[in-house]
Amino acid sequence: MKVFGLTGGIGMGKSAAAHWLAGRGMPVIDTDVLARQVVEPGQPALMEIQLAFGPEVIAPAGGLNREALAKVVFCDSDARKKLEAITHPRILVLWREQIETWRAKEHPFAVVVIPLLFETAAEKELDATICVACSPATQTERLHERGWSREQIAQRLAAQWPVERKMGRADFVVWSEGCLEVVGQQLERILFEH
Secondary structure, three states: OEEEEEEEOOOOOHHHHHHHHHHOOOOEEEHHHHHHHOOOOOOHHHHHHHHHHOHHHEOOOOOEOHHHHHHHHOOOHHHHHHHHHHHHHHHHHHHHHHHHHHHHOOOOEEEEEOOOOOOOOHHHHOOEEEEEEOOHHHHHHHHHHOOOOHHHHHHHHHOOOOHHHHHHHOOEEEEOOOOHHHHHHHHHHHHHHO
16 A cells, blocks of 8 residues: 655645545545544543643633644744644554554555644655645635634744745645646546556
Protein backbone atom coordinates (compact mmCIF):
# COMPACT_ATOMS: atom_id res chain seq x y z
CA MET A 1 0.00 0.00 0.00
CA LYS A 2 1.23 3.47 -0.87
CA VAL A 3 0.54 6.07 1.81
CA PHE A 4 0.31 9.71 0.76
CA GLY A 5 0.51 12.64 3.16
CA LEU A 6 -1.66 15.59 2.20
CA THR A 7 -0.75 19.01 3.56
CA GLY A 8 -0.95 22.71 2.75
CA GLY A 9 -1.65 26.03 4.38
CA ILE A 10 -4.88 26.85 6.18
CA GLY A 11 -7.70 27.67 3.78
CA MET A 12 -5.82 26.27 0.80
CA GLY A 13 -8.07 23.33 0.03
CA LYS A 14 -6.77 20.34 2.01
CA SER A 15 -10.21 19.42 3.28
CA ALA A 16 -11.81 19.80 -0.14
CA ALA A 17 -9.11 17.60 -1.68
CA ALA A 18 -9.53 15.01 1.08
CA HIS A 19 -13.30 15.03 0.63
CA TRP A 20 -12.88 14.55 -3.12
CA LEU A 21 -10.58 11.55 -2.53
CA ALA A 22 -12.89 9.98 0.06
CA GLY A 23 -15.81 10.43 -2.32
CA ARG A 24 -13.98 8.20 -4.80
CA GLY A 25 -13.44 5.44 -2.27
CA MET A 26 -9.91 6.39 -1.25
CA PRO A 27 -9.16 5.65 2.42
CA VAL A 28 -8.56 9.06 4.01
CA ILE A 29 -7.84 10.00 7.60
CA ASP A 30 -7.68 13.63 8.72
CA THR A 31 -5.47 14.42 11.70
CA ASP A 32 -7.63 17.47 12.49
CA VAL A 33 -10.49 15.02 13.17
CA LEU A 34 -8.17 12.91 15.32
CA ALA A 35 -7.06 16.06 17.17
CA ARG A 36 -10.67 16.63 18.19
CA GLN A 37 -11.06 13.02 19.30
CA VAL A 38 -8.03 13.01 21.60
CA VAL A 39 -9.36 16.02 23.54
CA GLU A 40 -12.94 14.84 24.05
CA PRO A 41 -14.26 14.78 27.62
CA GLY A 42 -12.80 11.87 29.55
CA GLN A 43 -9.68 11.63 27.39
CA PRO A 44 -6.33 11.91 29.21
CA ALA A 45 -5.19 14.68 26.83
CA LEU A 46 -8.04 16.95 27.93
CA MET A 47 -7.02 16.57 31.57
CA GLU A 48 -3.38 17.29 30.67
CA ILE A 49 -4.44 20.40 28.74
CA GLN A 50 -6.43 21.64 31.73
CA LEU A 51 -3.42 21.12 34.00
CA ALA A 52 -1.10 22.88 31.54
CA PHE A 53 -3.33 25.83 30.61
CA GLY A 54 -5.80 26.23 33.46
CA PRO A 55 -9.53 25.74 33.95
CA GLU A 56 -10.44 28.59 31.58
CA VAL A 57 -9.70 26.34 28.57
CA ILE A 58 -12.48 23.97 29.64
CA ALA A 59 -16.05 24.88 28.63
CA PRO A 60 -18.86 24.80 31.21
CA ALA A 61 -20.14 21.52 29.73
CA GLY A 62 -16.75 19.89 30.34
CA GLY A 63 -15.35 19.90 26.82
CA LEU A 64 -12.45 21.87 25.43
CA ASN A 65 -13.04 25.61 24.99
CA ARG A 66 -11.23 25.83 21.65
CA GLU A 67 -11.54 29.58 21.38
CA ALA A 68 -9.97 30.15 24.81
CA LEU A 69 -7.17 27.70 24.07
CA ALA A 70 -6.53 29.26 20.65
CA LYS A 71 -6.12 32.69 22.25
CA VAL A 72 -3.34 31.24 24.40
CA VAL A 73 -1.46 29.00 21.97
CA PHE A 74 -1.56 31.10 18.81
CA CYS A 75 0.11 34.09 20.44
CA ASP A 76 2.72 32.12 22.39
CA SER A 77 4.94 29.62 20.58
CA ASP A 78 6.02 27.95 23.85
CA ALA A 79 2.37 27.38 24.80
CA ARG A 80 1.70 25.97 21.33
CA LYS A 81 4.65 23.57 21.68
CA LYS A 82 3.32 22.47 25.07
CA LEU A 83 -0.10 21.74 23.52
CA GLU A 84 1.50 19.87 20.59
CA ALA A 85 3.55 17.76 23.03
CA ILE A 86 0.27 16.66 24.61
CA THR A 87 -1.73 16.00 21.45
CA HIS A 88 0.66 15.08 18.62
CA PRO A 89 1.93 11.75 20.01
CA ARG A 90 -1.65 10.58 20.55
CA ILE A 91 -2.70 11.67 17.07
CA LEU A 92 0.30 9.86 15.56
CA VAL A 93 -0.66 6.60 17.28
CA LEU A 94 -4.21 6.83 15.92
CA TRP A 95 -3.28 7.46 12.30
CA ARG A 96 -0.60 4.77 12.38
CA GLU A 97 -3.22 2.30 13.66
CA GLN A 98 -5.63 3.29 10.88
CA ILE A 99 -2.95 2.85 8.23
CA GLU A 100 -2.20 -0.65 9.53
CA THR A 101 -5.91 -1.51 9.39
CA TRP A 102 -6.06 -0.39 5.76
CA ARG A 103 -2.82 -2.20 4.99
CA ALA A 104 -4.32 -5.44 6.36
CA LYS A 105 -7.30 -4.93 4.04
CA GLU A 106 -4.84 -4.58 1.13
CA HIS A 107 -5.89 -1.12 -0.01
CA PRO A 108 -3.56 0.04 -2.79
CA PHE A 109 -3.51 3.67 -1.55
CA ALA A 110 -4.31 5.67 1.58
CA VAL A 111 -4.12 9.36 2.42
CA VAL A 112 -3.32 11.02 5.75
CA VAL A 113 -4.23 14.72 5.94
CA ILE A 114 -1.63 16.40 8.17
CA PRO A 115 -1.62 20.21 8.27
CA LEU A 116 1.75 20.24 10.09
CA LEU A 117 3.20 17.36 8.05
CA PHE A 118 6.67 18.80 7.53
CA GLU A 119 6.72 20.72 10.81
CA THR A 120 6.31 17.39 12.66
CA ALA A 121 8.64 15.42 10.32
CA ALA A 122 5.79 13.01 9.51
CA GLU A 123 7.03 12.66 5.92
CA LYS A 124 9.47 10.01 7.18
CA GLU A 125 6.50 7.66 7.66
CA LEU A 126 4.92 8.28 4.26
CA ASP A 127 5.61 7.11 0.73
CA ALA A 128 4.94 10.51 -0.86
CA THR A 129 3.67 13.96 0.06
CA ILE A 130 1.19 16.27 -1.64
CA CYS A 131 0.90 19.97 -0.85
CA VAL A 132 -2.38 21.72 -1.71
CA ALA A 133 -1.76 25.41 -2.35
CA CYS A 134 -3.36 28.58 -3.68
CA SER A 135 -2.49 32.25 -3.89
CA PRO A 136 -2.32 34.31 -0.70
CA ALA A 137 -5.25 36.41 -1.93
CA THR A 138 -7.46 33.35 -2.37
CA GLN A 139 -6.35 31.98 0.99
CA THR A 140 -7.24 35.22 2.77
CA GLU A 141 -10.61 35.40 1.00
CA ARG A 142 -11.44 31.82 2.04
CA LEU A 143 -10.47 32.48 5.67
CA HIS A 144 -12.50 35.69 5.78
CA GLU A 145 -15.47 33.66 4.50
CA ARG A 146 -15.01 31.45 7.59
CA GLY A 147 -15.37 34.55 9.73
CA TRP A 148 -11.72 34.82 10.71
CA SER A 149 -10.26 38.22 11.56
CA ARG A 150 -6.96 39.46 10.15
CA GLU A 151 -5.37 38.86 13.55
CA GLN A 152 -6.61 35.25 13.67
CA ILE A 153 -5.32 34.63 10.16
CA ALA A 154 -1.91 36.12 10.98
CA GLN A 155 -1.63 34.03 14.17
CA ARG A 156 -2.53 30.78 12.40
CA LEU A 157 -0.15 31.49 9.53
CA ALA A 158 2.66 32.22 11.99
CA ALA A 159 2.10 28.78 13.55
CA GLN A 160 2.85 26.97 10.28
CA TRP A 161 5.61 26.96 7.73
CA PRO A 162 5.03 29.29 4.79
CA VAL A 163 3.28 27.40 2.01
CA GLU A 164 6.21 28.04 -0.34
CA ARG A 165 8.43 26.05 2.01
CA LYS A 166 5.88 23.22 2.14
CA MET A 167 5.61 23.24 -1.65
CA GLY A 168 9.39 23.00 -1.91
CA ARG A 169 9.48 19.94 0.36
CA ALA A 170 6.46 18.15 -1.15
CA ASP A 171 6.77 15.46 -3.78
CA PHE A 172 3.70 16.86 -5.57
CA VAL A 173 1.83 20.17 -5.55
CA VAL A 174 -1.88 20.56 -6.27
CA TRP A 175 -2.92 24.11 -7.19
CA SER A 176 -6.39 24.76 -5.80
CA GLU A 177 -7.33 28.08 -7.39
CA GLY A 178 -9.79 26.42 -9.76
CA CYS A 179 -12.89 24.37 -9.19
CA LEU A 180 -12.87 21.07 -7.32
CA GLU A 181 -12.99 19.16 -10.61
CA VAL A 182 -9.60 20.63 -11.57
CA VAL A 183 -8.20 19.76 -8.14
CA GLY A 184 -9.52 16.22 -8.63
CA GLN A 185 -7.87 15.91 -12.03
CA GLN A 186 -4.53 16.86 -10.49
CA LEU A 187 -4.99 14.34 -7.68
CA GLU A 188 -5.89 11.57 -10.15
CA ARG A 189 -2.70 12.20 -12.12
CA ILE A 190 -0.61 12.05 -8.93
CA LEU A 191 -2.21 8.92 -7.55
CA PHE A 192 -2.72 6.86 -10.66
CA GLU A 193 0.10 7.92 -12.98
CA HIS A 194 3.02 7.70 -10.53
